[in-house]
Amino acid sequence: MSTTQELERTLGQDVYDIDGxxxxxxxxxxxxxxxxxxxxxxxxxxxxxxxxxxxxLMGARAEQDGLHVGAAKDLIKDAPRIDDxxxxxxxxxxxxxxxYNLTAGAPGRQGQAGQPGMNGQAGMDAQGKNxxxxxxxxxxxxxxESMVRSEEQLRAGTETVETGRVRLQKHVVTEEQQITVxxxxxxxxxxxxxxxxxxPGTGQIGEEEREVVLHEERPVIAKExxxxxxxxxETETIREEQQVTDxxxxxxxxxxxxxxxxxx
Numbered sequence: 172m173s174t175t176q177e178l179e180r181t182l183g184q185d186v187y188d189i190d191g192x193x194x195x196x197x198x199x200x201x202x203x204x205x206x207x208x209x210x211x212x213x214x215x216x217x218x219x220x221x222x223x224x225x226x227x228l229m230g231a232r233a234e235q236d237g238l239h240v241g242a243a244k245d246l247i248k249d250a251p252r253i254d255d256x257x258x259x260x261x262x263x264x265x266x267x268x269x270x271y272n273l274t275a276g277a278p279g280r281q282g283q284a285g286q287p288g289m290n291g292q293a294g295m296d297a298q299g300k301n302x303x304x305x306x307x308x309x310x311x312x313x314x315x316e317s318m319v320r321s322e323e324q325l326r327a328g329t330e331t332v333e334t335g336r337v338r339l340q341k342h343v344v345t346e347e348q349q350i351t352v353x354x355x356x357x358x359x360x361x362x363x364x365x366x367x368x369x370x371p372g373t374g375q376i377g378e379e380e381r382e383v384v385l386h387e388e389r390p391v392i393a394k395e396x397x398x399x400x401x402x403x404x405e406t407e408t409i410r411e412e413q414q415v416t417d418x419x420x421x422x423x424x425x426x427x428x429x430x431x432x433x434x435x
Contacts, residue, residue: 175200177233178209183326185237186214186226188244195247196328197238198223199255211267212238213255215328216248224250225259225267242271257321322421339404356387 178200186194195216200209209228216222230241240247251266253259259267268274 173231173233175202175209178212178228178231178238181233181238183328186212187237187239188247189239189241190243191239192244194226194240194244195224195330198326200228201225201259211259212240214247215326217330222248222252223255224248225253226250227267227271227273229273246271318424320422320424323419325415325417325419327415337404339402352390354388354390357385359383359385 181197182200184197186197188194195214198213198215201211201213202209211225212228212231213223214226216224224247226240226242226247228240232239250270251263253263253267
């Protein structure tokens with residue numbers, strides 16, 4: 172498994188299952204109270220990351236493209252719905268162990284007899300701060316009464332979804348097309364030419380016939396198929412920003428002083 176620092180760097184990045192399929196976005200790391208090592212990661216799945224699943228970090232590795240875990244995508248999305256509230260109870264941890272078919276007290280985990288190897292205490296938040304730091308801070312308040320104030324924060328991720336399909340279809344239509352063709356034809360006209368040097372007795376009177384054959388050109392239509400254009404489809408990624416709004420809760424601490432003021 173990758174080091175804690177490497178796992179922390181994957182928070183907010185993509186998470187991939189054992190087959191390399193994208194599952195969602197890494198949100199929080201949960202560490203063991205006993206060993207202090209990260210044991211679980213919460214993964215935001217579904218449209219707009221509205222669902223969050225706990226995934227075991229056994230066999231997980233941090234890569235350049237994100238976090239690769241050892242569970243299948245379907246198993247992750249069907250994991251028991253447990254609120255990401257910074258703490259896993261023993262019952263919740265046991266339920267997750269059963270879902271992922273993990274054995275209590277597996278190698279690398281220390282647990283009490285009959286209990287899972289980690290008790291599910293949130294060891295890290297999304298910024299990678301170890302819960303031990305919180306304990307040390309509380310230790311610095313020895314002899315003082317204190318409480319921890321928590322609040323929800325919005326974190327947005329992205330998910331690629333299909334929005335539609337564009338198809339190229341070719342079909343045949345018929346239309347009229349008109350072109351101009353130059354043609355010619357023959358016509359007959361009578362040409363009369365006087366004979367000025369005619370001599371008596373050279374002409375004859377009788378019937379005679381002459382024939383002239385006339386010709387003309389007529390348009391002849393032929394069709395041929397010619398490639399005139401190539402049409403294709405290509406996609407272009409347009410980057411834009413969208414505002415995402417949701418409600419968050421936070422705790423406020425008020426001080427109530429019931430002591431009586433002394434009279435001077």
